[in-house]
Amino acid sequence: MTAMLxxxxxxxxxxxxxxxxxxxxxxxGDGAQVRILSVFLINLILVIGLQIFMGNSNIVNLGHITxxxxxGYAAAILTIPVNIKQTIIPHAPFGLATFQLGPxxxxxxxxxxxxxxxxxVGVVITRESGISATILTLAxxxxxxxxxxxxxxxxxxxxxxxGVPMKANAWVxxxxxxxxxxxxRWFRDSPAGVQLRASGESRIAAESSGVDVRRLRLVAWVxxxxxxxxxGVLYVYLLGSVSPKSFYFDxxxxxxxxxxxxxxxxxxxxxxxVIVVTAGFEVMRYFETSPVIFGVKLPEFLGLTGFxxxxxxxxxxxxxxxxxxxxxxxxxTWERRRQAKSAQASASPAEHSRx
Amino acid sequence: MExxxxxxxxxxxxxxxxxxxALGLAIVFSVIGLxxxxxxxxxxxxxxxxxxxxxxxxxxxxxxxxxxxVLAAIGISVALERVAFRPVRYAPAxxxxxxxxxxxxxxxxxxxxxxxxxxxxxxxxxxxxxxIDIGIARIQVIQILETSxxxxxxxxxxxxxxxxxxxxxxxxxxxxxxxxxMVGINANKVIAAAFAVSGFLAGLAAIxxxxxxxxxxxxxxxTPVLKAFVAAVLGGFGSLPGAVVGGFLLGALxxxxxxxxxxxxxxxxxxFVFVLVSVILVWRPQGLVGTKRQFGDKDE
Numbered sequence: 200m201t202a203m204l205x206x207x208x209x210x211x212x213x214x215x216x217x218x219x220x221x222x223x224x225x226x227x228g229d230g231a232q233v234r235i236l237s238v239f240l241i242n243l244i245l246v247i248g249l250q251i252f253m254g255n256s257n258i259v260n261l262g263h264i265t266x267x268x269x270x271g272y273a274a275a276i277l278t279i280p281v282n283i284k285q286t287i288i289p290h291a292p293f294g295l296a297t298f299q300l301g302p303x304x305x306x307x308x309x310x311x312x313x314x315x316x317x318x319x320v321g322v323v324i325t326r327e328s329g330i331s332a333t334i335l336t337l338a339x340x341x342x343x344x345x346x347x348x349x350x351x352x353x354x355x356x357x358x359x360x361x362g363v364p365m366k367a368n369a370w371v372x373x374x375x376x377x378x379x380x381x382x383x384r385w386f387r388d389s390p391a392g393v394q395l396r397a398s399g400e401s402r403i404a405a406e407s408s409g410v411d412v413r414r415l416r417l418v419a420w421v422x423x424x425x426x427x428x429x430x431g432v433l434y435v436y437l438l439g440s441v442s443p444k445s446f447y448f449d450x451x452x453x454x455x456x457x458x459x460x461x462x463x464x465x466x467x468x469x470x471x472x473v474i475v476v477t478a479g480f481e482v483m484r485y486f487e488t489s490p491v492i493f494g495v496k497l498p499e500f501l502g503l504t505g506f507x508x509x510x511x512x513x514x515x516x517x518x519x520x521x522x523x524x525x526x527x528x529x530x531x532t533w534e535r536r537r538q539a540k541s542a543q544a545s546a547s548p549a550e551h552s553r554x
Numbered sequence: 555m556e557x558x559x560x561x562x563x564x565x566x567x568x569x570x571x572x573x574x575x576a577l578g579l580a581i582v583f584s585v586i587g588l589x590x591x592x593x594x595x596x597x598x599x600x601x602x603x604x605x606x607x608x609x610x611x612x613x614x615x616x617x618x619x620x621x622x623x624v625l626a627a628i629g630i631s632v633a634l635e636r637v638a639f640r641p642v643r644y645a646p647a648x649x650x651x652x653x654x655x656x657x658x659x660x661x662x663x664x665x666x667x668x669x670x671x672x673x674x675x676x677x678x679x680x681x682x683x684x685x686i687d688i689g690i691a692r693i694q695v696i697q698i699l700e701t702s703x704x705x706x707x708x709x710x711x712x713x714x715x716x717x718x719x720x721x722x723x724x725x726x727x728x729x730x731x732x733x734x735x736m737v738g739i740n741a742n743k744v745i746a747a748a749f750a751v752s753g754f755l756a757g758l759a760a761i762x763x764x765x766x767x768x769x770x771x772x773x774x775x776x777t778p779v780l781k782a783f784v785a786a787v788l789g790g791f792g793s794l795p796g797a798v799v800g801g802f803l804l805g806a807l808x809x810x811x812x813x814x815x816x817x818x819x820x821x822x823x824x825x826f827v828f829v830l831v832s833v834i835l836v837w838r839p840q841g842l843v844g845t846k847r848q849f850g851d852k853d854e
Contacts, residue, residue: 259648323836330589331839334787337780338828338835345825448776452655459652502666509659512652517641520649 206388209530210381213467216474217243221373233369239477240372241434245454246469247383248426252419254463255392257399258328261451262336263427265343268446270313270428271435272347272354275363277305283362290352302366306432313428317421325416328402340451347443359442367436375433379426383466384528386422391415396464456512462522467529475523476508483507559691561809567697569805570704571759575782576789576797577711578755584728584792585748588639588650589783592657594775596753600627600760601770602665605676617679623764624757631753632746665772673771682765700762707758708798711751715794720747728792784831790841799843
């Protein structure tokens with residue numbers, strides 16, 4: 200019980216910074232800033248979903264955005280009003296063009312669908328380790344993207360589906376992000392999470408201690424996919440429209456960069472990575488659009504954002520290869536430092552007396 | 555019959571291109587365990603240097619631009635190792651992967667900032683597109699060149715790996731790098747050589763890619779390298795013969811699905827290719843040519 204309490208405390212501490220940022224922006228920010236906040240919160244959910252599998256199992260995952268796509272499209276197709284569906288996707292299979300659901304029912308159905316698909320492909324993917332597992336996740340991304348982009352009757356192909364009720368505001372997103380932080384931290388500290396992390400460090404040692412590596416990988420894969428699916432649903436509810444290109448390599452690489460930059464083995468790392476990259480992006484975007492600094496109008500530099508994002512990644516990998524946060528959660532590191540300090544404090548008088 | 559021969563040649567030339575790139579990825583991976591996702595940008599750099607030389611000198615004679623492209627690819631490949639990959643040489647695989655992503659983002663946006671997002675034309679020799687009638691089929695000059703240059707490059711590589719000291723060191727490093735260093739071979743030299751060979755292969759591939767497209771743009775390397783990555787894993791990642799087998803197999807699969815899929819579902823070609831790739835990987839996770847690893851073998 201105390202262990203669970205500790206991980207809830209840790210999760211609350213981790214959630215503190217994003218919550219503070221969100222409250223500040225909601226209270227003081229204008230429309231554009233709230234929009235940046237909303238995208239930030241969605242990225243946070245996606246990155247935590249990615250962390251649950253990748254950070255614990257130590258398998259590089261390039262396929263997580265697949266589940267954002269599946270859940271996002273499912274939620275969109277279920278919630279678009281029937282009259283709009285009759286114009287844009289009249290021939291949708293399974294009679295999907297003839298009814299509509301409320302956003303909550305549709306969202307739950309979409310996440311369940313994403314987790315079911317994750318379970319099916321996960322049975323295969325979790326058999327493999329290392330680079331071939333990574334390629335399988337990559338293949339999954341390509342396959343599902345190809346289907347989404349070509350199944351014109353259901354998804355309208357490369358053209359956008361529109362008319363989704365825009366039900367996600369900053370409060371909803373914040374609540375979901377905090378939920379994701381708690382779920383991610385709870386899994387990481389749960390017996391399953393600890394065993395899975397052990398298997399990530401040494402599969403032989405974990406298996407010889409009786410850890411069922413494949414089953415635990417599957418659990419993490421499905422859970423993580425559900426969280427990513429939640430992010431996909433909210434993304435669609437935020438934008439009101441959806442197209443396949445949102446669920447491909449750009450989003451995959453961005454979220455991956457955020458996670459590894461912060462530190463993929465912890466939830467704190469995921470949070471820090473998303474904050475740092477988002478902040479860096481906004482600063483660079485300012486410079487990109489020919490700002491006036493000290494009365495000098497700088498020229499417009501397209502691509503500057505990306506240039507510096509890349510540079511930050513390369514530099515931080517060279518300087519801190521385990522990510523900004525490192526292997527442990529922030530509260531764990533603090534706790535250890537505190538204990539070390541108090542141990543030192545109690546040890547030093549003894550040394551004095553000996554001297 | 556004629557159609558069949560033509561498609562086989564198609565598969566060979568596409569597969570040859572994948573094989574070159576897969577080999578370039580595999581040689582770096584086998585020596586230092588780096589999945590070099592910045593490899594596509596080596597191709598882009600080769601293309602842009604050719605473009606720059608063309609703009610400055612006005613050389614219309616495209617054959618002269620080709621060696622420039624290959625040299626540029628070798629140069630940037632070795633330079634990237636020195637600047638970006640050396641600091642993360644002993645870090646976990648995910649770190650190297652992300653460094654490579656970072657490098658590729660930097661280079662891509664460098665071109666976006668300084669040149670343009672739009673594509674730029676590079677002159678290519680007219681005669682590459684000529685068709686030759688060899689009796690049973692009409693084939694393009696570029697297809698012959700692509701297949702034969704790939705074959706020559708492979709022979710050259712086999713020669714280097716088998717008959718030179720640095721080649722022997724590279725092969726040994728693929729097995730056990732620590733041992734190579736213990737017998738007194740300079741690690742930096744071996745790694746630089748691997749990146750130089752890798753850049754050379756990218757340069758060759760870049761010439762054919764540009765000859766087909768006629769233009770360069772910042773994103774031109776991404777898809778070919780992604781395919782090459784899949785090809786390399788298909789053959790057995792880190793295995794050099796595997797990379798070649800995987801490259802040609804992937805080329806054959808793509809051409810095969812191009813032919814057999816009816817036009818109504820032709821858009822799903824990549825999905826079919828990747829499903830088949832997944833099936834092969836589940837069947838043989840170590841790749842077609844790779845040897846099965848036991849737990850406790852040297853980690854990749």
